[in-house]
Amino acid sequence: IAKQVLFKNPNEPPMVFSWFPVVGSTITYGMDPPRFFQENRAKYGDIFTFILLGKKTTVYVGTQGNDFILNGKLKDVSAEDIYSVLTTPVFGKDVVYDCPNSKLMEQKKFMKIALTTQAFQSYVPIIADEVTSYFKKNADFKGTSGIVDIPSKMAQLTIFTASHSLQGKEIRNKFDESLADLYHDLDMGFSAINFMLHWAPLPWNNKRDHAQQTIAKIYMDTIKERRAAGKSDSQDMMWHLMNSEYKGGVRVPDHEIAHMMIALLMAGQHSSSSTSSWIMLRLASRPDIMEDLYREQVEALGADLPPLTYEDLSKLPLNQAIIKETLRLNAPIHSIMRAVKQPMPVPGTKYVIPTDHVLLAAAGVSATDPQYFPEPDLWEPHRWEKDHPLTPRLSKSEADEEEKIDYGYGLVSKGAQSPYLPFGAGRHRCIGEQFANVQLQTIVAMVVRMFKFRNPDGSNTVIGTDYASLFSRPLEPAKIYWEKRNP
Numbered sequence: 001i002a003k004q005v006l007f008k009n010p011n012e013p014p015m016v017f018s019w020f021p022v023v024g025s026t027i028t029y030g031m032d033p034p035r036f037f038q039e040n041r042a043k044y045g046d047i048f049t050f051i052l053l054g055k056k057t058t059v060y061v062g063t064q065g066n067d068f069i070l071n072g073k074l075k076d077v078s079a080e081d082i083y084s085v086l087t088t089p090v091f092g093k094d095v096v097y098d099c100p101n102s103k104l105m106e107q108k109k110f111m112k113i114a115l116t117t118q119a120f121q122s123y124v125p126i127i128a129d130e131v132t133s134y135f136k137k138n139a140d141f142k143g144t145s146g147i148v149d150i151p152s153k154m155a156q157l158t159i160f161t162a163s164h165s166l167q168g169k170e171i172r173n174k175f176d177e178s179l180a181d182l183y184h185d186l187d188m189g190f191s192a193i194n195f196m197l198h199w200a201p202l203p204w205n206n207k208r209d210h211a212q213q214t215i216a217k218i219y220m221d222t223i224k225e226r227r228a229a230g231k232s233d234s235q236d237m238m239w240h241l242m243n244s245e246y247k248g249g250v251r252v253p254d255h256e257i258a259h260m261m262i263a264l265l266m267a268g269q270h271s272s273s274s275t276s277s278w279i280m281l282r283l284a285s286r287p288d289i290m291e292d293l294y295r296e297q298v299e300a301l302g303a304d305l306p307p308l309t310y311e312d313l314s315k316l317p318l319n320q321a322i323i324k325e326t327l328r329l330n331a332p333i334h335s336i337m338r339a340v341k342q343p344m345p346v347p348g349t350k351y352v353i354p355t356d357h358v359l360l361a362a363a364g365v366s367a368t369d370p371q372y373f374p375e376p377d378l379w380e381p382h383r384w385e386k387d388h389p390l391t392p393r394l395s396k397s398e399a400d401e402e403e404k405i406d407y408g409y410g411l412v413s414k415g416a417q418s419p420y421l422p423f424g425a426g427r428h429r430c431i432g433e434q435f436a437n438v439q440l441q442t443i444v445a446m447v448v449r450m451f452k453f454r455n456p457d458g459s460n461t462v463i464g465t466d467y468a469s470l471f472s473r474p475l476e477p478a479k480i481y482w483e484k485r486n487p
């Protein structure tokens, strides 16, 4: 500590005080990252450094911080240097962070191109049918009312809907057999502790490796069967990748398609299932909003509520706002990290971030800043309507969805000056945003047709957040009381 105080480099951001040299603030950060950011921002300002597992980690919050980190140049920042130890054993070789960034950009382009309007038009009925049959068949939803722990249900529903729409019927059907357990084993590779122990011959890492190999083989066998059977009119992502070529005309090898399928499902699974769980819990805490949603559908689509289509989703602004507002308060990715490749001067300050620091962006801080969002802690989906008293205060430049940029995976909104970035920004921005919106909006619309929710104790409270794994989610048990609309 004396060393910290006496030999502090004036060009480095202020250091969060801690009594423990290596552990540093790991525990206080890990228990509640948003609170940790808020408290230290109040003490030190928008840039500060803390020790995370022995590593100097520099947090830069606010819109300028988001931009500095997420739009950082390739020569300055690296995602793969941080994430590949964790993701390569889970996804497999030669994809995402186990290849040069230029290859990732091409892979993201393949995925983005596959998600056409036509594809979404075919996905909505698939997702809607999965939701209906899930609640019909699931033993915990028999009868007219009951109480259920919602996150595990949403996890299943997310994987059934994503696998069916993005990977096709053959893969979806395998989730009723061995694939669900295999993905469960693979998932253990994503525990936060694996940032340190990813290499260790621990039982869960052995299971992870076995699961990765078995799942990859299932995808590769399916690809071979599809090739043998000839063409299909399916709009799923696997078909699209089978017909994609890298620059220079090289076909995407089967093992890379398989590994991208794993990466897609894992990326989508944690974020979407956490978000849908939060949505259901939020609705249980505000039954009045659930009624507003039901009325919205009746008014926009007719009292007989016909089968849902992709076009219908755009007629349901409150249904869309539910997702927006939930991601504002419960974004599943609270911290985005980058390795520093060369000393980075921070514009407008005296600071230079050295290469032995890791940079951490936390877009949730600006998403809960009263400067932009009046009554920031209040979950109020109606705030996204025009002229609502709580409408977000986003100036044109901050809401700069207009400004487009191409990092190699198609035009995306630059967006890093916006205070609202649940899908990130820059070259690593999410390509699953539109899919997640379609998936979540369809799930919410179908659930609202079938159920009324409330908290089991009738209160308006919402459960706390579990930050123990890399993606945050509701603390369990997280129970809701459900009642069927048409028993």
Ligand code: HEM
Pocket: 079, 104, 108, 264, 265, 267, 268, 269, 271, 272, 275, 327, 331, 332, 333, 336, 337, 421, 422, 423, 424, 425, 427, 428, 429, 430, 431, 432, 433, 435, 436
């Ligand atoms: C990247 C959030 C759903 C695929 C990201 C990033 C964020 C994010 C914040 C940036 C990560 C970084 O900069 O390090 C979310 C949220 C989702 C969601 C909140 C749902 C509510 C999905 C889905 C898919 C997906 C459904 C796949 C279909 C990806 C991919 C990347 C990404 C491929 C790029 C990683 C990179 O370039 O490094 N997502 N995501 N995401 N996401 Fe999503």
